[in-house]
Every structure is written in C-alpha cells, then in structure tokens.
Amino acid sequence: xxxxxxxxxxxxxxxxxxxxxxxxxxxxxxxxxxxxxxxxxxxxxxxxxxxxxxxxxxxxxxxxxxxxxxxxxxxxxxxxxxxxxxxxxxxxxxxxxxxxxxxxxxxxxxxxxxxxxxxxxxxxxxxxxxxxxxxxxxxxxxxxxxxxxxxxxxxxxxxxxxxxxxxxxxxxxxxxxxxxxxxxxxxxxxxxxxxxxxxxxxxxxxxxxxxxxxxxxxxxxxxxxxxxxxxxxxxxxxxxxxxxxxxxxxxxxxxxxxxxxxxxxxxxxxxxxxxxxxxxxxxxxxxxxx
Amino acid sequence: xxxxxxxxxxxxxxxxxxxxxxxxxxxxxxxxxxxxxxxxxxxxxxxxxxxxxxxxxxxxxxxxxxxxxxxxxxxxxxxxxxxxxxxxxxxxxxxxxxxxxxxxxxxxxxxxxxxxxxxxxxxxxxxxxxxxxxxxxxxxxxxxxxxxxxxxxxxxxxxxxxxxxxxxxxxxxxxxxxxxxxxxxxxxxxxxxxxxxxxxxxxxxxxxxxxxxxxxxxxxxxxxxxxxxxxxxxxxxxxxxxxxxxxxxxxxxxxxxxxxxxxxxxxxxxxxxxxxxxxxxxxxxxxxxx
Numbered sequence: 001x002x003x004x005x006x007x008x009x010x011x012x013x014x015x016x017x018x019x020x021x022x023x024x025x026x027x028x029x030x031x032x033x034x035x036x037x038x039x040x041x042x043x044x045x046x047x048x049x050x051x052x053x054x055x056x057x058x059x060x061x062x063x064x065x066x067x068x069x070x071x072x073x074x075x076x077x078x079x080x081x082x083x084x085x086x087x088x089x090x091x092x093x094x095x096x097x098x099x100x101x102x103x104x105x106x107x108x109x110x111x112x113x114x115x116x117x118x119x120x121x122x123x124x125x126x127x128x129x130x131x132x133x134x135x136x137x138x139x140x141x142x143x144x145x146x147x148x149x150x151x152x153x154x155x156x157x158x159x160x161x162x163x164x165x166x167x168x169x170x171x172x173x174x175x176x177x178x179x180x181x182x183x184x185x186x187x188x189x190x191x192x193x194x195x196x197x198x199x200x201x202x203x204x205x206x207x208x209x210x211x212x213x214x215x216x217x218x219x220x221x222x223x224x225x226x227x228x229x230x231x232x233x234x235x236x237x238x239x240x241x242x243x244x245x246x247x248x249x250x251x252x253x254x255x256x257x258x259x260x261x262x263x264x265x266x267x268x269x270x271x272x273x274x275x276x277x278x279x280x281x282x283x284x285x286x287x288x289x290x
Numbered sequence: 291x292x293x294x295x296x297x298x299x300x301x302x303x304x305x306x307x308x309x310x311x312x313x314x315x316x317x318x319x320x321x322x323x324x325x326x327x328x329x330x331x332x333x334x335x336x337x338x339x340x341x342x343x344x345x346x347x348x349x350x351x352x353x354x355x356x357x358x359x360x361x362x363x364x365x366x367x368x369x370x371x372x373x374x375x376x377x378x379x380x381x382x383x384x385x386x387x388x389x390x391x392x393x394x395x396x397x398x399x400x401x402x403x404x405x406x407x408x409x410x411x412x413x414x415x416x417x418x419x420x421x422x423x424x425x426x427x428x429x430x431x432x433x434x435x436x437x438x439x440x441x442x443x444x445x446x447x448x449x450x451x452x453x454x455x456x457x458x459x460x461x462x463x464x465x466x467x468x469x470x471x472x473x474x475x476x477x478x479x480x481x482x483x484x485x486x487x488x489x490x491x492x493x494x495x496x497x498x499x500x501x502x503x504x505x506x507x508x509x510x511x512x513x514x515x516x517x518x519x520x521x522x523x524x525x526x527x528x529x530x531x532x533x534x535x536x537x538x539x540x541x542x543x544x545x546x547x548x549x550x551x552x553x554x555x556x557x558x559x560x561x562x563x564x565x566x567x568x569x570x571x572x573x574x575x576x577x578x579x580x
Contacts, residue, residue, distance in 0.1 A: 050466070053462075053466065053469075056459065056461070056462035057458045057469070058458065058459055059461075082464075083462060083464065084462060166476070167480055167483070168347045168479070169347055169349045169479065169483075171349075172343075172346035172373060173347070174373065176340070176343065178469075179344065179347075179468075179469070183472070183473075186456070186473055186476075189458070193457070196457060196460060197411060197413060197455040197457055198403060198456070198458065207411045207453075207455050208411065209410075209412060209416060210410060210411060211410045211411070211550075212408070212411070214406045214408075215406070216408070234568060235564065238567040238568055239567065240563060240567035250560075253556075253557075254564075257557055261550050262550055263547065266543075267408070267543070267547055270540070270543060270547075273530060274525065274544075275568065277525065277529065277530035278524055278525070278530070278565065278568035278569050
C-alpha cells in the first residue's frame with residue numbers, strides 16, 4: 001500500500017493537478033491517481049477478467065482481490081481479461097477487506113440494495129467527482145465491489161465512507177459485477193480525464209464530438225452558390241422547376257437541404273459531378289459516343 | 291415498424307412529454323419510447339444475453355438482431371440474459387441491416403474507431419439527449435452495434451445518421467459488445483428516465499430546439515433506401531460512379547450527405563423528382579415531345 005501511495009504521489013507531482021489543468025491535458029489521460037478497484041470474494045474468474053478489462057477501458061490500474069473463491073492465480077480471469085491481462089497479472093491479493101483498504105484514505109462500497117445505514121449514497125457521477133477532488137489532494141481512494149451472488153454484506157459496507165449506487169431500472173436493478181465496475185470507471189474517466197472519444201491510432205488521434213472533416217473543409221458560400229446555379233439551371237432545362245409560380249419555393253427547399261447537409265468542398269464537387277452526369281444524355285464515361 | 295411508431299405515439303400520449311414534465315414525475319420510468327438496440331452479426335450468444343441484461347437494467351426493450359452468427363434462437367443467449375431472458379425471447383431477427391432499420395427515423399452507429407467519414411460523432415451522453423429529444427417528437431430511433439471481432443463495417447456505418455463513440459482510454463479503447471450497450475443504456479436512462487408518475491398531457495408540447503417538421507415528418511429508412519437505389523442506379527447508368535474500385539466510397543459519401551441532411555419524407559420525394567428529371571433526356575415538362 002505504501003508503494004501504491006508513493007506511486008500515486010509521484011504521478012500527481014509529475015503530471016498536473018487541479019481541474020483546470022486536467023481539462024487541458026495533452027498526453028496524460030488523468031492527472032489524479034486512479035482509485036483502487038477492490039473485488040471482495042469474487043466468485044467467477046471470468047468476472048475478474050471482465051472487470052479488469054473494464055478498468056483498462058477507463059485508465060484504472062489498481063486491482064485488488066480479497067479472497068477470490070477459486071484461488072489465485074486464475075486462468076479464466078487471465079483469458080477473460082484479453083488485452084487487459086496485465087492488470088490481472090499484477091493484481092494484489094488480500095486475506096481480508098481490512099488489509100486491502102488499510103492504506104486508503106477514502107472508500108466507497110458499491111451496492112444496489114437500499115441499506116438501513118446512516119451513510120451517504122453517491123451516484124457513479126457524484127462519486128467520480130468526489131474521488132477526483134480527493135485525488136487532487138493526493139488522497140488514496142478505493143471502491144469495494146461484492147461477490148456476484150450476494151453483493152457486499154453489511155459488515156463490509158460499514159467499513160466504507162459512503163455507498164455507491166447506480167441509477168438503474170427499478171424493475172431490473174441487478175448489475176453484474178463487471179458492469180458495475182464499468183459504470184464506475186466510465187464516470188471516473190469522464191470526470192477526471194482529458195476528454196477524448198474512442199481509439200487513437202498512429203494516424204488519427206481519438207475522436208471528438210461533432211463533425212470532423214478529414215482531408216476536406218466545409219464548402220464556402222461561393223462554392224455552394226455555384227452548385228445552386230448549376231443545379232437550378234439544369235432543373236429549369238429539364239422542366240423540374242414547374243409550374244413557374246412554384247419555382248421560388250422549390251428552389252428554397254432545395255437550397256435549404258444543402259445547407260442542412262453542411263456540405264464540404266469535396267461534397268460540392270461531388271454534386272457538381274452528379275448534376276453534370278445526370279444531365280448528360282446517357283453516354284457512360286469510358287465509352288465512346290458514336 | 292408502423293406498430294412500433296404507433297406504440298411510441300400512444301406512450302407519449304398516455305404519459306407526459308417534455309423534459310420538465312419528465313423530471314418531476316414519480317412512477318413511470320421513461321416518457322419517451324426507448325430506442326431499438328440493433329446487434330449486427332453478433333458472434334457469441336452469451337454476448338447477446340449480456341446485452342439484453344444491460345438493456346433491462348436501463349429500460350430498453352426493443353432488441354433486434356441482424357444475422358446472428360450461431361443462428362436463432364440461441365440457448366446461450368437465453369442463459370446469459372438471466373432475468374432479462376424475456377427480451378431475448380421477444381427479440382426480432384432480420385436478414386439485413388436495411389430491413390432492421392427500415393421503420394426508424396434516426397440511427398446511430400456505435401464504433402470506437404475514428405473513421406474518415408464526414409458524419410457527426412456523439413458521446414453516449416450527447417446521444418442520450420439527442421435520442422430523448424427525438425423520442426419526445428415520436429421519432430423512432432435505433433443504435434447499431436457491430437460484431438465482437440471487427441465492429442461495424444464502413445458500409446453499415448454509412449447507413450447511420452451519426453456515430454456513437456464512448457470516452458475511453460486511448461490505450462485500451464475496445465469495449466466489449468455488452469459493455470458498449472451498457473454505457474449507452476446507462477446514459478439513455480440517466481437522461482430520459484422519469485422518477486415520475488406519468489401525468490397525461492396534450493400530445494403536442496411547446497416547441498423544442500432542433501429542426502421542426504411542419505406538415506411533414508422525417509423520412510423513414512425505407513424511403514431513403516429507395517432514393518439511394520434510384521440515384522445510384524441512375525449514376526451507374528450515367529457513368530458517374532466510375533471507376534468501379536472507387537464506387538463503394540463514392541456511394542458511401544453520397545449516402546452520408548443525405549443522412550446529414552436529416553431528410554424529410556417531402557425531401558425524399560423532391561430528390562426522387564430531381565433524379566428522375568435530370569436523368570430524363572431533356573424534354574421539359576409541359577412541352578410535348580414530338
């Protein structure tokens with residue numbers, strides 16, 4: 001635990017801390033040390049592996065196991081983790097919850113069942129903010145998840161500072177163990193990492209919201225107006241914009257569609273080609289017209 | 291599909307519409323029809339079952355399968371769904387993506403990879419808000435999820451209005467199929483579930499942000515697909531889609547433009563007219579061809 005705390009302290013120093021700095025980030029995914037994910041008496045190796053995978057999806061790196069039912073190491077956990085097997089390999093194993101959380105400053109207990117305990121209840125979203133705030137102050141945090149069948153018992157929950165409960169359908173409130181880990185990790189990542197979507201590749205960074213224009217740019221008005229004039233003159237010629245009293249509203253409707261499309265420069269060229277091609281008497285390109 | 295739209299319309303009438311009303315209530319979990327979850331060529335029955343379970347957690351009820359690899363019904367899907375087996379039992383199975391989305395008005399494609407497509411990218415959070423807004427207007431929506439190994443291919447993605455991509459660690463961006471469904475469902479539920487008793491209100495609420503469709507409605511996929519097929523066959527005839535090796539990317543680019551346009555039923559009819567008119571040998575309407 002001391003080791004983990006040192007590492008997290010180092011990370012906090014090496015990177016930046018504080019929300020403002022974190023929002024700007026340029027390389028590091030998170031400036032706060034990620035909380036430990038502590039699986040208490042997990043039953044199925046597969047679920048340990050799936051949980052590890054969910055952790056890796058969201059930059060969580062500290063997996064702790066308390067008394068896994070089928071012993072440790074566990075081949076099924078390893079296989080289910082797929083690309084996140086490295087987290088399974090370096091998981092730490094404890095004999096008791098007390099020893100697993102001994103070095104932490106703040107602990108949440110994940111449970112879907114209402115408890116008769118006087119203890120704050122946090123949604124994953126609120127928990128993520130709270131853990132980020134504490135991480136900024138170099139506090140070490142962790143989240144307890146119970147065994148698949150029964151969840152955390154009241155004695156274990158009483159060791160935690162607060163309860164973590166996800167919003168779920170009242171008709172079907174039972175989250176599987178890896179899914180509960182996933183939702184927490186997702187909110188933690190959203191709240192505490194530089195925002196990016198999906199996978200970064202050698203060529204592309206991760207996606208951001210909105211429309212990207214790879215290798216092109218939005219069309220200028222001039223380009224669009226050129227397209228309008230081309231299309232409308234062909235439609236006049238072909239007789240589509242008929243009768244004359246309807247022409248203005250038809251033209252407006254067509255122009256509005258192109259505006260809504262948010263056409264790129266490439267799109268305008270494509271449409272110029274389409275209009276020219278359809279307007280030609282059908283002599284397919286590549287064939288000689290006799 | 292008509293049935294689905296009627297059902298969602300009824301639901302909107304029976305319950306409430308509008309964000310404010312939804313936030314207040316106390317019983318009904320959601321006032322908007324939940325979007326369809328469409329699994330395209332899912333490989334493992336277990337994952338279909340886990341996805342169904344994630345759907346049930348968040349009040350999603352419309353599971354559609356396109357060509358499940360191991361056939362249908364599938365015992366493993368049933369077993370993995372546990373308490374959500376009822377969703378597996380009433381899943382609808384389709385031979386093609388086109389038929390699965392034919393009755394929908396707005397379709398998202400879930401993918402982790404940045405694509406060279408000019409198509410809006412939404413996070414699960416933004417997608418949940420967008421689908422809620424469209425659901426309020428009784429639009430039927432759906433989200434496509436690809437096969438486990440490869441994800442959705444570009445041709446399938448080109449059938450969607452926008453891309454759904456979750457914020458994940460760039461180092462380990464691959465979400466499993468049920469986990470991707472879970473994150474979307476979670477955000478959908480957070481944004482659209484009503485801790486509220488459904489108060490009946492008038493069917494039409496006040497105006498909302500976005501595009502209004504007076505006297506018309508968004509085009510169905512079927513109508514758009516009909517337009518695509520008409521336009522593309524004319525473009526084949528006219529030689530525009532040349533050379534053959536470039537045809538698939540040209541077709542995708544054109545389809546994507548129409549999706550971004552958010553075409554109405556009226557728009558599709560207009561385009562059918564434009565294509566027909568431009569393709570005709572120029573004999574203006576209203577003049578006799580001798």
